[in-house]
Amino acid sequence: MPKGRYLGLIKDYDGGTMMECYVHPSVDFARVPEMLRYQRAFLEDRLRRISRSHVVYPPLRDAATYLAGASRGQEAAARLLQIPGVKEANWTLADLVASLGANRDADRARTSLRTELLQVVRKIEDQNFAWPFRQPVDTSEVPDYLEIIKDPIDLFTIDKRIRKGEFYKNREMLRTDLVRxxxxxxxxxxxxxxxxxxxxxxxKYLATVFT
Incomplete structure (x- = not known):
């Protein structure tokens, strides 16, 4: 901004950088809300031409009528296929059967891993040397514990993590916590x-469990 524009009109601070706001003469700022509404309408119109995300389908009334001819193993997929909008999104019965099968396999794998990890923890808890590790350290008895140990862990916490089912992805992750x-x-x-x-x-015991 040229100094002559503001000299004597506003205070000039030493070391300050003057800035100006330019009001464009071709923009009617009093009609900004109206312009935004037009812009939104334009964008929504273009989106409707390439997407069906704006379509609201009616609820499913009677799923049983759509299951004729579906095998027992395909019933869940057949139900999903009859949800309004699923077919329109180009899902097929084969797609849904495959997707549900993959989900079931993943659930079985998670259950199997959870059972295996819990067995490892149970075996450790049964050992004579496990008593210091069964519960979190009581910091009221050792106030400086968290100043020295920045990442505490114990069997009770590990058990909760296993049962939650999302923390440990494999045996190695459990071993890491136990070693720590x-x-x-x-x-x-x-x-x-x-x-x-x-x-x-x-x-020593962990060396025999994780070989």
Missing amino acids: MALNCKEYNDPNSTYYECAVNLE
Whole structure:
């Protein structure tokens, strides 16, 4: 902005950078809301030409009438296919059967992994050296624990993570937490303590479980 435009009209601060707002003469700023409405209508019209996302379908009334001819294994897919809008989105019965089958396989795999990991934790809990690891460390008894151990872990927390079903994707992720549990114990406790000895025994046991 040329200095002559503002000199004597507004305060000039040392080191300040003057800025101006330019009002374009061809834009009627009093009609901005109206212009935005026209722009929105234009965009919605173009979207309707290439998409059916604006279509609202009626609810499904009687699914049973659509299951004729579908095998027992295909009933779920047949029901989905009759949801208004599914066919219009180019889904076929074969597509839905394949999708549902993949989901069932994934569910079975998650259930199998959860069972396997829980068995590992149960076996560790049954060991004589497991008592320091069964519950989170009580920081009211050891106030400085979290200052030394930045990433605490214990069997109770691990059990909750397994049961939730989304945290551990494989055995190696569980092993990582269990190893860290032993390392935390060794880091915080004196090498001559019973706690340290339990951590060493845990490490030895993990070496036999994860081979």
